[in-house]
Amino acid sequence: MKTNHKAEHFVAPVEETPLLATDAVKTDDAPLSLWADAWRKLRRRPLFIISAVMIALIIVVAVFPGLFTQVAPDNGCVLSNSNGAPTEGHPLGFTFQGCDIYSRIIHGTQASLMVGVFSVICVLIIGVTFGALAGFFGGWVDTFFARLGDIFFALPIVLGALVITQLPFMRENRGVGTVVLVLVVLGWPQMARITRGAVIEVRNADFVTAARSLGVSRVGSLVSHVLPNALAPIIVLATMELGVFIVAESTLSYLGIGMPGSVMSWGNDISAAQASIRTNPAVLLYPATALSITVLSFIMLGDALRDALDPKSRQR
């Protein structure tokens, strides 16, 4: 133990901590953009790999159903096969109407996925536009879009869908288009809210002010600086909503206000399986499983993206 009170002047040998140039630029490792960085994080996450593989598979099934089954899904139905057990070439058995379950699931993918994708695209266009305008300009623009959004937000989706689908125009044109329309009308406020929040967070950043003082117009700075920086939560929500919309389509079809019976979709199959659920649960279980796996994949992808795009994990 040291006992002398007088503090001596200590100097560390310079070799121990050689002086570096003040604020030298690191010239090693490759430059990384936000997306490159996110990708680097993502490709090592099992959650992302599994969900991405699943989604890729679902897309292939939707685009090329012929690759997976040669059996026609509806015109090959033979009533003698009603509720039949799996046989050679029909691995999942038959529905009440005697149709091949496996083939119907494969061919139903397209309608379900189309509803999801088109709904999300339309929700993105409307929600992001409204939300960005509301968040960026504030004031009465914000109030207007916020109240408008609240009105639609307050409608329960099933009740709202019931009302909208009973409009004469909608009744006459039932199909993918009408389902998408219903989902978009009732679904955009969520996207608008998220976008508004993200835009408000970014709009007062110094780099936006800097861009404005460089001569960039207000709308120009919104498009070139604010939106790209607000994109991360929007992408995450869009991915998750894709799953949610696929479920919603099934719900609507199940209630008989979604796809017309002529269109093959998982929701219609689940609806048709009601009658035989006690005698032949497989008729219900298989399309329901396909639906769950698809939705789960999208929600898992959303989760993985959220972690990877989290700005807090990016400071070095």
Place this chain on the structure above:
Amino acid sequence: MTTSDVTIHEAGTPADRPLLEIRDLAISFKTGSGEVQAVRNAHLTIMPGETVAIVGESGSGKSTTALAAIGLLPGNGRVAGGQILLDGEDISNASEKRMIELRGNVIGMVPQDPMSNLNPVWKIGDQVRETLKANGRPSGPDDVAKVLAQAGLPDAARRAKQYPHEFSGGMRQRALIAIGLSCQPRLLIADEPTSALDVTVQRQILDHLDKMTTELGTSVLLITHDLGLAAERADKVVVMYRGNVVEAGPSLELLQNPQHPYTQRLVASAPSLASRRIQVAKQLGVSTEDLLASAEAVAGEPSMTEDVLQIQNLSKVFKLRSGFGKSTDFTAVDDVSFNVKRGTTTAIVGESGSGKSTVAQMVLNLLEPTSGKIIFDGVDTSALNSKEIFAFRRRVQPIFQDPYGSLDPMYNIYRTIEEPLRVHKIGDKASREKKVRELLDQVSLPQSTMQRYPNELSGGQRQRVAIARALALDPEVIICDEAVSALDVLVQAQVLNLLAELQSRLGLTYLFITHDLAVVRQIADHVCVMEKGKLVETGSTDDVFDAPRQDYTKALLHAIPGARLMLPPEVA
């Protein structure tokens, strides 16, 4: 190891035994890429009643060392070697139970940021009571009020019933000091206790902290980035650099005779010290011009006397919403007039809330003045149409305070610097790339930086990119809004030198908004002092510094840390 009682501070200890002794301390952090050594071979000694300062730049390990002493390293950090002896007891690997006994009672702490270190949903008094209770001390309302009153809070009994949002920054810091000292610890760790506060408030707080700790005989471990402040307040200074203690010794001796090259560099460029040196030199008859030759050497501009900017009776009133449909007026800028001569640097100085940044925003034409005129090069800027404003933007460019916020994280450096050229449709792709390369050279960044993204650069490098972007359009006036405030001293000096060099080479005019008078002294030709929206004093830098007329200016000048130090007037 933990057999001794909590009442360690009452046991008689020999006066020559250090209260805290850190020997060969090594601290490492577990990160995604393995174990990283944050601190190596750190050692320091604090005698009872002594104040010791650790000085270093961000990332030098100074806070980590202090946190280790109070056993509050983050979860992924650990003491990898060495000893921390508190009054002879090794606490480097003490049990959590023992550390809880020691915290508050024997070691107190005043954290850095007064804005985030008080719980916003608790009354101030409750937060003090919590500390008292946790350490088994009387915690009635009177005791709480007494503790707060000792920390210099007027009307303590009433203040104790208020919430943090009702306190100003300085008052919050006093409350934190009250909490840190409430149990009369023998050692107080103050981690940058005043870096978030205005200079005059900083001075008051530090004076009061000095007084209290002297009365109580408390030892203080002060962590700061400001060498001037450290030397003024501490008996001993420990300089840390890249996780190592590079130099330690009595503060004055260390300043006058720095041995390690890093300390030498630090002493040469700390603004508070540089400012002090100018003053000392003046008294000895050396002219400021010689000392600041690099900063003042403006190339032979023919129009040196022309006023490029004239601010006339400028006012800005904000409407604050207060309740339903009502609003109250808040005058942020009140009848401000001054002129800026071409090729010179004019500084607007003031504390937070003085309206200096609002002036900058109005000069940049980003905010409409309520009344008054801004005349740039003979033209009233408020009368410009949108096309003329676009042209005006080419000639007046800003550099902002926060180097982390002023660059778009989605743009790489090339796109960032190229943006103004693209917006103003200057040149083609090839010529723009050539210009970007030139600009990077001008701000002494390697051209390979072009492909990088802002998050890969340090604060100073980002600020240099921001300067390059501002220079891209060959502007005449650059508005620096606290452009160096967020940087470490050495980096700050580097950026200031760069700005001075660019001024002499390109004949730029700077309007420099800052709260830091020490910086002003180094670079400005003229100073405007603002207080609560009003311009209280203007004049040449020398006049204002040598013969301040207003009390407010005097208070500001007096508050520069290190103002009382005696330093050799050598030229840095």
